[in-house]
Structure formats: C-alpha cells, structure tokens
Amino acid sequence: MKANYDIVDGRLVPTENVNSIIQVFVDPDETERMYLIGELSLDEHTLASALDPDELSRVEFEPKHVAVIFKRPKHYSADDNFLFRVSSMGL
Secondary structure, three states: OEEEEEEEOOEEEEEOOOOOOEEEEOOOOHHHHHHHHHOOOOOHHHHHHHHOOOOOOEEEEOOOOEEEEEEEEEEEEHHHOOEEEEEEEEO
16 A cells, blocks of 8 residues: 655645655555566565565665664554564665
8 A cells, every 4th residue: 555645844744646755655565566666766675674574673775775674563462461563664
C-alpha cells in the first residue's frame, strides 16, 4: 500500500499527488516493489532487508544513498506472556 504526503506549514498532510515529496510504502506488492527498484533506484537487497522481520537493525552508507533498517515495537502484552513483538522498517 502506498500513501503520499506533502509538507504544508511544517506538517505532513496526506495528498492524492502521486509525485508528492514523501511516499510511504507499507507491505508493498510486486508492482510497488518493481517501482521502488526500477523507478526510484532502490537497491533490491536494501528493499528486502527493510521488509524482513528478522533483519538486524543497522545503518548502511552507500555511494548514492544511506539506508536505515530498524525495529519498532509492534505488540507487548501480558496476554502473550509479555512476548515482545517488533516489525522492521527501512528508510
């Protein structure tokens, strides 16, 4: 799923503009992955790392970009015996 945002008066504002300055992809489908790799020149390995829930958090400095892969808390509950769940994110 893709969401587009513009910055208006210092705030993120959802927009229908497909060429917006900020594009957020959540669990991209195959078409969106091909767009990220082909049109935006995102490295295929970097994309796979950003989507892998078992990937280690890190910062990678490449000649044309910086990749940030990190974990964010997803769920923490006494109902699950305090099992700490995370999801991966990439910037």
